[in-house]
Amino acid sequence: MATVSDFVIQRIQEWGVSRVFAFPGDGIGEFDGALGKADRAGEGLKYVRPTHEEICSLMATAHAKFTGEVGVCIATSSPGAFHMLNGLYDAKMDNQPVVAIVGQQGLNALGTFTQQENNLERTFEDVAVYVQTIVSPQQAQAVIDTAFRTARVRLGPAVVVIPHDVQGMEMPELAPANWVSRSSAVAPSISIVPPQSEIVKAAAIINAGSKVTFIVGHGANGATDEVLKAAELAGAGLITALRGKQVVPSEVPYHSQQLGLLGSLPSLHQMSGCDTLVLLGTNYPYSQFLPESGQARAIQVDLKPEQMGLRYPTELNLWGDVKATLAALIPHLEQKTDLSWQTTVSDEMIEWENEMEAQAMLSFKDGVNPRRVYHELNKRLPEKAIVTADAGTTADWYGHHIRLRRGMMGDLSGRLATMLAAMPYAVAAKFAYSDRPVICTIGDGAFQMLGMNELITIKKYMKEWDNPQLIIMVLHNDDLGQVSWEMRTEDGNPLWPGSQDVESVDYAGWAELVGFKGIRVRSDDEVEAAWDAAFAHQGVTLIDAYTSTNVPPLPPHITREFAKNTVEALLKGDPHGVDVIRDSAKALVTEGIERVKGTLHIGQDRTETDG
Incomplete structure (x- = not known):
């Protein structure tokens, strides 16, 4: 006898799913048994x-x-279901197709205040693009198929609730009947192309521009060749959103990496100087860094129509898949002959990379320079490497120093920016691409949340991976660093140890206890050897980097408000005030010197060319 659970498992496989991430419990027990x-x-x-x-x-x-x-996760009723909410909001806010299957108490218990019975449909109503409880076997097929279809098309999490008794009911063959839907496990195409008339309009806008900039997000994933070809024809400078980093290879000279607080100065200059802005698969949230209203003609291409035209007054919104839309657009783009805009971006990026290296080479009294840790990692990234970063200063250093070449991948929790995601992201990447080297970069605060536990998961499953190499690098500064800096720069408040201190733990020792290689890095001159040893080890390595807590995550442009708030915080008695002042001054002096040197170098090159 095939049960509802048997059917659902088979149907999930028909949707192309081969792996699920799950935790058991009595509310999902019949399904677990199947x-x-x-x-x-x-x-x-x-x-x-x-x-x-x-x-x-x-x-x-x-x-x-x-x-x-489509990613699939499974959990038991109320407690397990509630625990999954944060990850499902990550899927919602970063537009990812996920299906969650959660257990529930039996049908007769619904609404009776029994143990672990809650209104799960109401609970998931905000996060889910589709949520439904299966109340009969005849309903199961349509609900599962609708969940997968909706997650795929609407790019978000769908939730299917299965009461415990329904899980074990006999699953009949469906015949024509009133109120019974017979559905199909066929994924709809999302390779949507706007009408030809809209494509022609977009081409005319881009062709008319002399300083065109593309901002490329994760929604352009898989469209690397089309993005590069369109940029080549349009003479466009390229900026990637943090989650779009892997779309445009770092080898492209006019790719100025990210924009904003963890971005580059060339990207900021592109925003202040462009006359045409094209947003490709991104809902870039920091509108304060975008051009002045009326400065640039703007186009947005996205599969999420409700998120278009939100950050900047776009002239044209194209509802479509980036790859398919660019393929239709490229034949209408005219080849720019004046490439001075791209050349300017390329020249400024040389200066910026020199500045990032200079910042990484600074030494600080209270620990290793975290920038150096990322700088040396970037120099050693092997082919097809996958890098994950966490929320906090790891995202700053990831944006400033990691350069993903073609074929590499990298990601993090984007719009939600939840802590601790770097570890599950890295392990999921290893399951998906077990032959690739994966590097997880995470702060000690996030690692203490749930990251330390996941070393146990890695130990359990690593024997199944083709290449066991997985490197976890923990920034060990005993401080919730990003929040400490935000308290100073955003609110003018001094660091408060009661909320910010992180209890020091021997993270390398914990890795060794689990059976992995642990490396402790206590000085700048140990950083290179640590990465060399980690990449030479064909197994799991944890680098415990004892880093300075006072290295400022300097934005490419320091606003008056940023400086004013920081000074106010220090005057209020910041416990690290003296170190912050000294280390920030050191970073600012280096920044100024490198920018002056870069300006002189670029000016000299242009003079020689003109001559």
């Missing part, structure tokens, strides 16, 4: 069980991000 039966028969899904349901949903989201497939 998973076990299918596994013993050699017909099951690969069942990955991390240490917490939040990790399950973050792994499912990361799987969707790295593969383009």
Whole structure:
């Protein structure tokens, strides 16, 4: 007898899913039993069980991000379901297709205040693009298919709730009947192309511009060749959103990396000087860094129409897939002969990279320069490497120093920017691409949340990976660093140790306890050897980098408000005030010297060319 659970498992596989991230419990027990039966028969899904349901949903989201497939997570009723919310909001806010299957108490218990019974549909109503409880076997097919279709088309998480007794009910063959939908496990195409008339309008706008800039997001993933060809024809400078870093290879000289607080000065200059702005698969949230209203004609291409025209007054919004839309647009673009705009971006990027290296080479009294840790990692990234970063200063250093070459991948929790995501992202990446080297970069605060637990998950599953190399680098500064700086720069408040201190732990020792290689880095001159040793080790390595807490994550342009608030915070008695002043001054002096040197160098080159 095939049950509803048996059917759902088979249907999930028909949707192309081979791996689920799950945590068991009695509310999903009948379904878990069916998973076990299918596994013993050699017909099951690969069942990955991390240490917490939040990790399950973050792994499912990361799987969707790295593969383009639908990620699937499974948990029990109320407590397990509630734990998954954070990862599902990560999927929602970064537009990723995820299906969550959660258990529920039996049908007769609904609304009776029994143990672990809550209104899960109401709970998931905000986060889910589709949420539905299966209340009969005849309904199961349509609900599962609708969940997968909706997640794929609307680019967000769908939630299917299955009461415990329904999980074990006999699944009949569906016949024509009133109120019974017979659906299909066929994914709809999302290769949407706007009407030809809109394509022609977009081409005319781009062709008319002399200083064109593309901002490229993760929504352009898979469209690298089309983005580069369009930029070549348009003479455009390229900026990538933080999650779009892997779309445009760092080898492209007029790719000025990111924009904003963790971006580059050339990107900021592009925004202040461009006359045409093209947003490709991005809902870049920091509108204060975009051009002045009326300065640039703007176009946006995206599969999320409700998110278009929000950050800047666009002239044309194209509802479409970036790859397919650019393929239709490219034949209408005229080849620019004046490439001075691209040349300016390229020249400024040389200066900026010199500045980033100079910042990385600074030494600080209270620990290793975290910039140097990332700088040396970037120099050693192997082919097809995958890099994850966490929320906080790791995102700053990832943006400033990591350069993903063609074929490399990198990601993090974007719009939600939740802490601890770097670890489940890295492990999910390793499951998806077990032959690739994966590097997780994470702060000690995030690592203490749930990241330390995931070393246990890695130990459990690493024998299944073709290449066991996984490197975790922990920035160990005993401080919630990003929040400390935000308290100073945004609110003018001094660091408050009661909220900001992180208890020091021997992270390398914990890795060694689990059976992995641990490396401690306590000085700048140990950084290079640590990375060399980690990449030479064919296994799991944790680098415990004892870094300075006072290295300022300097934006490319320091506003008056930024400076004013920082001074106010220090005057109010910041416990690290003296070190912050000294280290910030050192960074600012280096920044100024490098920019002057770069300006002189660029000016000399242009004089020689003109002569």
